[in-house]
Structure formats: C-alpha cells, structure tokens
Amino acid sequence: MSDETLPRAAAPPRRRAAVPVGVMMAMAWLALILAVALLADAIRPFGITAMDLRARLQPPIGFGGTSWAHALGTDELGRDVLSRLIESIRISLLIAFGATIIAAVFGTTMGFLAAHFRGWVEQVVLMLIDFQASMPFLILALSVLAFLGNSLPLFVCLMGLYGWERHARIARGLAIAANAQGYAAAVRHLGAGPLRIYLGHVLPNIASTLIVAATLSFPEVVLLESGLSFLGLGVQPPMTSLGNMVGYGREYITRAPWIMLCPSAVIVLTTLSVSILGDWLRDRLDPTLT
Amino acid sequence: MLRFAALRLGRALLTIALVVTFAFIVLRLSGDPAMMIMSPDAPPEALKAFREAWGLDEPLWLQYLKYFTAILQGELGQSMRDGRPAIELVAERIPATLLLTLPALALKIGLGIPAGIYAALHRNSMTDRVVMTFAVAGFTVPSFVLGLILVLIFAVQLGWLPSGGQEGWRSVILPVISMGLGGAGVLARFTRSAMLEVLGQPYIRTASAKGVPWGAVVRGHALPNAAIPTVTVVGFMVGSLMAGAVVVESVFSWPGVGRLMVVAVANRDLAVVQCVLLLVSATMVTSNLIVDLLYGVLDPRLRGQAPAAGGGH
C-alpha cells in the first residue's frame, strides 16, 4: 500500500500499469459497501428495532455463536447486529455522500463567484475560506447542533459545510487561470454569459480535479459523522449509523465487544478504502493537488 | 516585517470577530436568546433584566454591538445547569484537558516527525513501507475506535490500565495514545512528503555534488526547508490543544473541556457552548498567528503571502 501513499512531488513517472492490488481491494470493498447500502431493505434479515428478548447478547459465529440467524450476534435487546449494521451503513453513506456533494457544489460555487467578481466578493470568500480552515470543524459543528438542535437534513447540511473550502480554493484558482488566458477567456470574448462560461466550459474542464478533492474529503466526512454520532450528537435513535452503533456498543464492551467491533471495522475499512482510492486517483489524474 | 506582523494580527482579530458574529447569528436563528442563554425556566424578572441588559428590544445592529462589547468584557452568561458563570466552568476544566493534549502533542511530534524524516531518507525501504502503512492507519482509524480497542485490550482483557476516570498517571496513558497515534501518522506522512519534495530540489543535488557530506546536506539544507511546511501542521495541532480531545475525553470519561462541551451541547447549555467556542477559537487563532510569524522568520519569501492554512492534509 505504500505505493498509494507516495507524495505527489516525488512520485516517479507513472507507468500505465495495472491497477495495484491495494486499489483493487479498496474498490471491491467500496463496491460491496455501496451494494449493501443500496439493497439494505432487501438483504437485511431483521428489522432494526425487532427485539428478541430470548436471544440477547448472542455472540457472532466464530466467537462462540451458534445461530446463523444472527450471524454477527445480537445486542442487549436481542436486536440483530447484522441488520443494524446494514442499516447503519446506508445511513452513514447517505450522510457522507450528501455532505460531500453539498460541500462540492457550495465550494465550487463560492470559488467561481470569487473568480468571476474578484474585488471584495473574492476577499469575502477568501476570508471565509481562511476562517473555515483555521477553526476546528468539530467545535463549530457542535456549536451549531447545540444552538439549532438536530434533525437529519440539518445534520447533512452541517456536514456539507465540511471541506467546502478545499473545493472553493481549487475552483477559484483554476477558474482564474482559465479566465486569464485560454479557453474560458476565448468563450468570454465570443460573447458568452457567465453561466455558459462556468458551467459549460470551466466546470467540465476542472471536474476531474474536483472529484479527486471530493474523494479526499469523503473519508474525513465519514469520520466526522461517526464521531458526532458516537458522542450521541449526530444521528438520533431510532435511526442508526455506524458511529451510533459504536457509541452504543461501548456500554457492552466487556460482555459483548462485537457490537462495537463490527461497525468500527466497517468505518476503518471504508475510510481506508476511499483514502487509497483517492490517493491513487490523485496520483493519476492530478498530482498537483494536496 | 512589522507591516507583515500587523497584517497578521489584524487577520487574527478578524477571525475572532467572525466567530463572535457566527455565534450571534446562530444564536439569533435558534430563537429567544434570553431564554437560551439564561435557561427557559429562569424567573421572568431575570429574563426581563437580561433582555434589557443586552437590549433585545433594540435594533439588530445595536444588539450585535452590545453583544460584541459584552463578550469583550468577559460577560459570557451563566450555565443553565447550576447558574455558575460559564467562563468559570470552562476555566476549571482546562488543566484536565491539557493533561491529555500536551503529552499527546509531544507524542505526535516525537513520533511523527522522526518517523517521517527516517521514511523519507530511506525511501521505499521496508521501514518506509511500515511507517507509511501505520501513517495511513493513523488517520483512517478514528480516535474513538482506537480508544475503545485499547480499552478492550489493556483494560478489559489484560487489566493493566484503567478504562477511564482519573486514577493518577495510569489513567492518562490510554487516552494520550488514542489521541497521539493518529496525529503522529498524519505528521509522519506530511513530514515525509515535505522532506521528499525538498530532497528533490536542485540545490540539494548541487550541495551533494559539491562533495558536502550527505549528513551535512540533510542537516544543513533539507531539514530547515522541510521544516517550513511542517510547522503549519504542528501549529494546527497546537491550536487544537483545547478542541482535540472532545471525542477521546468522552471515551475515557475524562472531565476536560471536551467532555464539558459534549454535555453542554446535549443539554443545550448555550452559554457554556459559546464560551468553549470562544476559548477554542482564541487558542486556534493565537497559534495560527504564531505560525504565521514563524513562517515569516523561517522563509522571508513568504512574507505577505498567505501560507496554506493547515486544515486539510
């Protein structure tokens, strides 16, 4: 895996070689996770709130468990851990995707606004970028949650504020470069309006860079969401997310560590896979990005 | 240099002002600030006094101004839980937090920077691969997962260390490791790439080709230049001394600022939340300011340019 973590500047010229094994495995894991999230309702053996009080705290198969009905064991209310895990994956991915898309759209818009208007608009955007980058996001997020309470849409939007400044910086830089000389200036000189220039020409040309940037911030959003949910301040019961499950399973760490270990493993494998994929994409598509 | 420093100081103050404005706006969005800051079941005369004191019946810009001056004078409201001034509650938690975050910072720097330098100097060796694998693991494993796994191994299974609470120095070990390892990984990765970038520069090859011993090249040219970007990341870590322990303090039930914040958020104890927010931003801004000034000293070329803020990696 050290291949994927080579720093950008020192990376040797890339051969158009086969996809490294690590990246293949990361892709396979992400495909699996995506399939689980999309098919959650179909493949989930039990409802996430279905309790079976006679089968409480059953260990998973391989750890002394015997029941294939509960392959990953049950929690202290006899709820099936696998079913809850499947649902958690769906919710966590939904939030992470939603937030990443919001961040990309918002950040790119801000970057384009800065590049188009320059002057004070650009100064305000730059100030906001500086502000965002210099404040611990977790604390800002906690404050908003404290002031405004919690709901899933608000939570997704809040997570969507994470990482927008990265997109804004990239979009602004590339749009200014394009405006100064080159294709965007040429289209402008043909008489095109700003919408045609930015959406029709600049955006498609910088999309690959923005996608790489989104891939880099996606795992961070997963970690942030799971952290907040772990603290009990993110996704609220009866809904469940990976972080919720860990936070909840921590109460039973001595008697039933699997409740906590299963979602932890999913979080780690997912963030690891997206990071590997993101680094690989960055090295291939845009080595100038940090 | 003086102009540069003044510019940076202005920017730092502006950031603080932005945080206060942010708090004001969010507070306004949330409903009646009197209720929020004072507590919903405060006596009506107290609410009235509060509204008058902060001029909630006046135009918005005047309210904003008063809010601002009140905060400048340290009037941060009372906790709705026990009615004590929020600032006192927060202040008494600071030592506990520093007891975790300072050793964790030492661990990050002490482990991360040497590992990164070593990996860069022995690029593609076995050690490099191991270090980088750990580094990637360091930031893909969330601190609460690492913390719980450490608890599972060292407290539950082996029984060597306590799983939480404050029982002397032994209680500090697990939280510090949970916090420090991830940061060490990030720092190692960053230091390595900064070093590799510098090592690839022509002046390093020139110095080496002139016959300067490799050790001297590394010490005299590579390290000082690689230090410049690394300082930003370290600065960000120093800035997070107050904020970095939110999750880990909760894992280990550690009575620090982070735990206070989480409880305050859960109870919507807004005065405390606002106070922590200001404390954290003041720390962050101060450390950013110091980093910026250090940048100016380390690299005169950068004076007047904005160094990349250390948010991402």
Add this chain to the structure above:
Amino acid sequence: MTLLSLDGVSRVYATRRGIIGRPVPVRAVDQISLSVAPGRTLGIVGESGCGKSTTGRVALGIERPSEGSVTFQGAAMPTPGTPAWRRMRGRLQLVPQDPLGAMDRRLTIATQVEEPLIIHAIGDKSDRRDRVQALLRDVGLRADLAERHPHELSGGQRQRAVLARALATDPALLVCDEPVSALDVSIQAQVINMLTDLQEARGIAMLFISHDLKVVRQVSHEVAVMYLGRIVEHGDPEAIFADPLHPYSRALVSAIPVPGPRRIERVVLTGDPPNPADRPSGCAFHPRCPVAVAACAVTTPDLRPAADGRLVACHLVPAAGGTA
C-alpha cells in the same frame, strides 16, 4: 470612413516592486491614436513588451483604456461584461497566437465553431450545422476534421479552426495577435494568404499585430511601429520598408534578411531591451539610438507628419513643410 478608432488611448497598470514596495504605475500603452477603415488592415509591429498586444486588447474592448476613448462603428465601446458588450462580441473577434490554449480541449472542432452561433442565437440546429460546414470549408479544413478534438490537429489546422470560430458571427473586425508566429514558415504563408483572401471575400477589417515586420508588410495597408507603448512611425508599409525614417524602424527593417546587397546599412541595437516600468526620459528610444542628440534625452518627440505624409516621432526627422 473609419470602423474602429482609438483616440489618445493609454493603458496604465499598477505593479508592485517587491511585497513592501509601493505600486508603480506602468504605462503599457501611452497616448496612442489610430484608426482602421472597413476592409483594410492596420499592422502593428514592435518588440515584445512594446504594448502592441495591449493595444489589441483595448481595440477589442476586452480591456478598458485608462485614458482616451475607443470608438467602434461610430459608438463608444461598452463596458466589458455588460449585455451590450456581449452582443457586440460578434462584431469584433480575436485570432490568438496560441490556438490550442484558446480552445476547449474536451470539445470537438465543430462544437466549438458552432458555439458563437448558439451564443448569439443565430439560426436553428440544422442551419447552424450547415454554417459550420461552410465555415470549415472557407478556412480550408477538411470536413472529416470537424469531429476531431483540438489536440488531434496540427498547429496550422488549429489556427484555421480558431479562425473559423472567429468568423462564425461574420465580424467586421479581426484582431490578429501574432497569429502565425508559432507556425512553421511554410504554414505561415498559407495562413497569411488565407487571411488576405478571406478579407477580400468578406470585407473584414484587420488589426494585425506581429513582431515580424516582414509578415506585417505582406498583409497590411498601413503600418504602425511601436516602441515602449508609443507609436514612433506610422504610414504606408512599402514606404516604411523602403525608407524607414525613425531610427528604430530603420533598425527593424535592417534586421530583415534580404538577398543581394543591402539597401539599408545593418543597424544593430545596443543597450538594454525596453522595460515599460523603467521608462527613459525624453524619447524612450534614446539610450539605444545610434543617432541620438542631447535633446532626445530631455523632450519627448511628438508624432508629426513627415515629408511623404508618414507620421514620425523623432527630433531628427524634418517635419513636412517645417524645419528640424
């Protein structure tokens, strides 16, 4: 009758020296007046940094002059970015030096040539397709190249594609900024011939900017020689070529290789190349001028008519009907 006229136009940029330094105003273009008649070509020639590209951008209306005014078809140039300005883009077009940079590398040639038609809402879909085909034919591009991407074309083909795009809206004026200097000499000649043919067929006026006096002479009806943001000589290209009056023009003309014995003695310029941020006093050319006299360092010569109706800015050239 004039199509485009620049009247006392200056363009001043503020540059900083160092980070702490105060902004220094740099006059990239200084008090230039010129005009282009419909269907005619004005060539602008000078070294890099002499302000000729800036003059082109001001003439196009992409940049606003700091002083003076630009008039196109009898009306003042609208402010860049306004709807009026955008509508006017169809009437003035740029042919750039670097056609690859001026094209969107993701889109096919046909799409890009069609784009100005879409922007200015000309014709319906099938009509536009016909127009694109006709345009590509006019600039000598094979029909099968229409579906190619810019990087799949040769340099000359790219220049033709950009020209086709510029011609799509049937402009009255083309500003050609070093349109052939990146091309091989053989291709240069083809593109130049095509430009003059198109000009004849369509009656387009051109502002032809180049550092190459030889190329400018081939296409221009009139030539302006620029030095450090000012016009130093302005007139008929053949006259300037045969008998350059300004010492700088003389140096430029003498640098052109000719077969057989030279009619003009080779003038080799010495001294520093011109730097607009550090403009010499008096006549900006005097530090490099082989014939400079004391007055040259003190007073800036005005552009005034010389013997054959040419305009020259030099103290040593006698004004028409006057004394030097």
